[in-house]
Amino acid sequence: MLKRFDTLFLRLFVLMWVTLVLSHLAAWSVAAPGGGPGSDRPLPTLPSLPPGGPFGAAGPAPPPPPFDPGPGRPDRVPRDGAPGLPAGALWTDYAVRLLVIALGAALGARWLSAPMRRLSRAASALAGQLAGGAAPAPLDEQRGTREVRATAAVFNAMARRLQEQFDTRSLHMAALSHDLRTPLTRLRMRLARLPEDALPGAVADIREMDELVDGTLAVLREQRDDEPARPVDAAALVQALVDDQAELGHAVSLQAEPAPRVRAHPAALRRILANLLGNALKHGGGARLSVRAGGDGHTEVLVDDDGPGIAPEQIERAFQPWVRLPGSAASPGHGLGLAIARDLAERDGAELTLENRPEGGLRARLRLPPA
Missing domain, CATH: 3.30.565.10 (Histidine kinase-like ATPase, C-terminal domain)
Structure with a gap:
């Protein structure tokens, strides 16, 4: 059941969210004053998100901690002193951000999966092209990333090898079927020396072999028909x-x-x-x-x-x-x-x-x- 939802889009979407959260936690643990594991200071919201709690009304802002803006930065205001937004506004803000990230994940998934779609189409067409005797259309080996170009080169080499094997098989079958006509003709000429009671069975065997040869040659001609x-x-x-x-x-x-x-x-x-x-x-x-x-x-x-x-x-x-x-x-x-x-x-x-x-x-x- 879960495999139905296991797509490149979903994986990329989850990866983007997890990366965003982990990067924020890592930065808070390492660089935030008074932060890190074991600290009494509560986890802050993501720097890119507005302050406040989505599951309740925004209360009064907590008193800002002692803060020194430092020389040359008199206009800097600590973010912890910002007032919280109402819960409805927070949910709207989160929903808009969620949609934007989902759109980015969808575009990224389509962009990243484009080489796989081309490979899938080429593989689907390969069987029909080989059966029809036509050379498979090669994938562009100069398009895409290094991994994509390497995959295209391997696929083209496999397609060429398969085409050579199909051509060799058809050539051998055609040569064998054609060469069988000569001994069949000699057998027909020698039938006159057989006893009368052996003639019908020999004629039937030769006719059956002749039909098999004709059928094989006809099929090969039809398969090579362009x-x-x-x-x-x-x-x-x-x-x-x-x-x-x-x-x-x-x-x-x-x-x-x-x-x-x-x-x-x-x-x-x-x-x-x-x-x-x-x-x-x-x-x-x-x-x-x-x-x-x-x-x-x-x-x-x-x-x-x-x-x-x-x-x-x-x-x-x-x-x-x-x-x-x-x-x-x-x-x-x-x-x-x-x-x-x-x-x-x-x-x-x-x-x-x-x-x-x-x-x-x-x-x-x-x-x-x-x-």
Whole structure:
């Protein structure tokens, strides 16, 4: 509960007040005549505050102590002889001072936290920029205090290192996927020497490997696509995919409501929907798709099936690459479809989730941002 109020402003505000009080007590203990620990003289008010007691009416001023103004200072008057102010005036005085110090603390907190806000924005943008293949925008290393400049230099070095690792990973995957085409081509040529009963299994294995290579290269191309996202008619794209699957004899249907255009990369959105549709057909035997407008301006694409669903504790694991859930070992695949779909969705600012339907089966929900 207390952490909600633990802010830089509050810490700076309290620090300013405590410093003011401690400086006054230290000065009174060391420099005030007759003051210090063990003295019978009462604690004076802060030198910057008016005399008097805030919890009662101002009484008659106490008699001033013997005072020698010293040579050359005949007009100096001891502060202890000043009359006290009424309690109402004192509270007004304290309130005004409190507001002024609070304003100073707020401005100081905003000024001191500006580098942290810049760092927070840069860190938030880093993941999206790396996923999109773009070089992260560096922080200004010549701005701010020495500590801020050092932090910016460390952050920029980390961002560059991450970018190099992402580029190296993508390059290795692309090279491996490309080089696999040559042995696959040789295997196709040697299929003619196999016995007739071994041909169907070998052809199916080669086709599966070829699809995996094509999928990997397509994803790498889409991730390295520097073209900005643009408005897309999601309903028309879903309709085209459903028509293609229906021509192949698959049990698919579509219910589309009027919905606004969405902002996405068309190739990436098509692959997301193709992966979701392929999962529904593979594990559920059919797919029912629907497109509808969300209440917050987003567009939702739902993909429902009549399969066994997924255990609630396994839903997030389904999005991890190379993970095959219990019961899916008999189905073809490599556990990459959902991982690729979510990665591409997040790259375009969309959200992909899975949920079990009450009537049975699984629902994939894709929320797309408006154009």
